[in-house]
Amino acid sequence: MKFPYQSSFIIGSPPPSFSPGAMLRWRPFAPVTILHPARNTLRQFNRALLDTGSDQTVFPERLLAALGLTSISAPGQAIVWRGISYAMKFALAQFVLTDGIDEFRWDAIVGFSTAPIPYIVLGQAGCLDYFNVTFFGEDRYLEIHKNAAFPGP
Amino acid sequence: MNVQAFMKNRNLFPQDDLLQYLGQWVAFDEFGKSILAAAVTLEQLETTLAEDKIDPQTVHFEYIAGPDDDAFQFSPETKHEVSLPK
Numbered sequence: 001m002k003f004p005y006q007s008s009f010i011i012g013s014p015p016p017s018f019s020p021g022a023m024l025r026w027r028p029f030a031p032v033t034i035l036h037p038a039r040n041t042l043r044q045f046n047r048a049l050l051d052t053g054s055d056q057t058v059f060p061e062r063l064l065a066a067l068g069l070t071s072i073s074a075p076g077q078a079i080v081w082r083g084i085s086y087a088m089k090f091a092l093a094q095f096v097l098t099d100g101i102d103e104f105r106w107d108a109i110v111g112f113s114t115a116p117i118p119y120i121v122l123g124q125a126g127c128l129d130y131f132n133v134t135f136f137g138e139d140r141y142l143e144i145h146k147n148a149a150f151p152g153p
Numbered sequence: 154m155n156v157q158a159f160m161k162n163r164n165l166f167p168q169d170d171l172l173q174y175l176g177q178w179v180a181f182d183e184f185g186k187s188i189l190a191a192a193v194t195l196e197q198l199e200t201t202l203a204e205d206k207i208d209p210q211t212v213h214f215e216y217i218a219g220p221d222d223d224a225f226q227f228s229p230e231t232k233h234e235v236s237l238p239k
Contacts, residue, residue, distance in 0.1 A: 004164070008218040009175070031156065031213070046163060046181065046215040055231045060195050066209070080230040088231065100156035111231070118216040 001099045003030040005140035006047060028135055028142045032120055033096040034059060034067065037107050041067040047119045050133055050142060054123030057110040061089060064112050069093055072109065081115035088113045095127070097144070104144075106130060106152035159185040159213065176219025180212035 007024035014022040032048035035041065043063060058079060064071055069091040077088045089112045097104045110126035122128060130150040134143045146152075162185035170188075178198045179191045189207055192198035195214065202209050216222075 004160075006164075009168070009171075011175075011220050031160070042210050044210075044213045046159075046213045062196050062199070066199065078231065098156050100158075100160075118218055118222050 001097065001102050001104070001145070002141050002143050003028070003099060005029065005142070026140050029119065030097060030122070030142070030144070032122065033098075034063060035094040035096070036067045036069060037092060037094045039068055043067065045120045048122045049119050050122050050128065050144070052124070052128060052133075054121050055125060056088070056121070056123045057108070057126035057128075058088070058115070058117060058121040058123065059093075059110060059112050061112040061114045064089065064091055067093070069112075071112075077111070079111065079113045079115050081113075081117055084115070086113050086115040104131075104146055104150070104152065106150060108151065155184075159183065162186045163213075171217055174217040176217065176221060178214060178216050180207070180209070180214055183211050183213070185213065 005026040006029040007026050010018070010023055010025055014020070028050045029047040030050060031044065031046050033042055033044045043066065056079070063069065072090045072092070074088070074090045077090070078085045079088045090109050091112060092107060092109050094105065094107050108126040130146060132145045132147050136142065163181060166185065174188065174191050177191045177193055178195050179188045180198060180202060181187070182189050189212060190198060190201045190205060192201050198214070199209055202212065
């Protein structure tokens with residue numbers, strides 16, 4: 001399954017490390033759907049960052065209520081975003097990655113936070129542990145395959 | 154839902170038309186051709202969708218990075234807050 005990188009604006013001058021005159025920055029995002037494992041409730045996000053540097057998979061906390069997910073007690077768990085610590089909750093949910101041809105669907109316990117992260121974070125626990133991912137930087141796309149740890153069909 | 158059609162349309166969405174949404178969450182229609190609603194927070198966006206009687210399960214949420222977000226971003230750091238013995 002392949003996903004093209006997605007762009008966002010560079011506001012102001014691009015940094016010297018970018019191509020001169022660059023107006024966009026590109027990141028390895030993929031669209032992801034989060035569902036309640038049993039009910040027919042879901043939300044679709046166009047930009048989920050495949051973030052190999054993140055220990056956790058993190059969604060906005062308000063989805064717990066919106067989807068009717070049951071929070072799992074996890075006292076003391078926190079996420080630090082731009083220097084500020086936010087409490088993190090956890091819940092079992094179902095996830096779908098699809099390119100319109102193939103589909104990966106799995107259940108996992110992931111994190112939920114009020115941290116104002118401007119995208120979904122697909123980190124190691126709950127997501128990347130189950131996949132082998134190759135990033136094609138020059139051509140700006142990523143290729144993802146499920147591995148033996150994948151917890152779905 | 155046709156993901157390929159959505160992504161194609163979303164990628165063709167005029168960048169200039171996104172400028173008015175910098176720093177906001179937006180809800181794209183299921184085809185990626187139009188923005189149905191926008192708000193500063195996801196909570197406000199869902200409220201707006203409800204007021205407009207738009208099913209939030211049919212839209213695609215996306216945050217349009219604004220000036221306050223225009224910085225190099227790193228992975229969030231997770232931790233287990235514990236009290237260490239003194």
